[in-house]
Amino acid sequence: MKNLRGGTHTTLTKTAALVVSVLESMSEVKRISPGIINQSSRRSGARRVTAVFTNAGLELSITGQGSQKVAVHTAPEDAPTVFKNLTNHKRLSHFSFDSRDRKPGI
Numbered sequence: 001m002k003n004l005r006g007g008t009h010t011t012l013t014k015t016a017a018l019v020v021s022v023l024e025s026m027s028e029v030k031r032i033s034p035g036i037i038n039q040s041s042r043r044s045g046a047r048r049v050t051a052v053f054t055n056a057g058l059e060l061s062i063t064g065q066g067s068q069k070v071a072v073h074t075a076p077e078d079a080p081t082v083f084k085n086l087t088n089h090k091r092l093s094h095f096s097f098d099s100r101d102r103k104p105g106i
Contacts, residue, residue: 013037015047015064022089028078030057035069049092051083051099058082 012020012034023029050061057074061067074082087097 011037012070013062013064013066013068015066016062016068016070018091019049019060019062019086019095020070022086022091023072023082026082026085028074028082029072030075031073033071033073035071038067047095049086049095049097051086051097052102053079053083053099054102 016034020032020034023032045065047064048062050063052059052061053076055076056071057076057079058072060070060072062070072079072082083097083099086092
């Protein structure tokens with residue numbers, strides 16, 4: 001299998017690693033680009049995934065003990081299918097999922 005992750009400059013948080021491992025098994029996903037890890041000031045550690053649909057696919061904001069954005073490159077028409085598969089996946093059943101619209105200029 002080819003390497004789907006773009007570059008090796010960024011590691012993944014434990015929470016993001018779970019999501020990325022599920023994404024790597026999906027045939028619709030062309031590339032996964034992890035972003036910078038930010039420390040969370042919250043103490044709850046609730047695992048959440050917020051999806052923003054873009055022209056290149058999805059941008060996932062994954063929070064847990066820390067927060068990280070992960071860009072998922074796929075065809076725009078496949079992005080809702082990828083998000084639906086994430087929300088229904090057995091390994092991610094303890095995550096809460098949400099989606100929002102991209103708001104340019106905010």
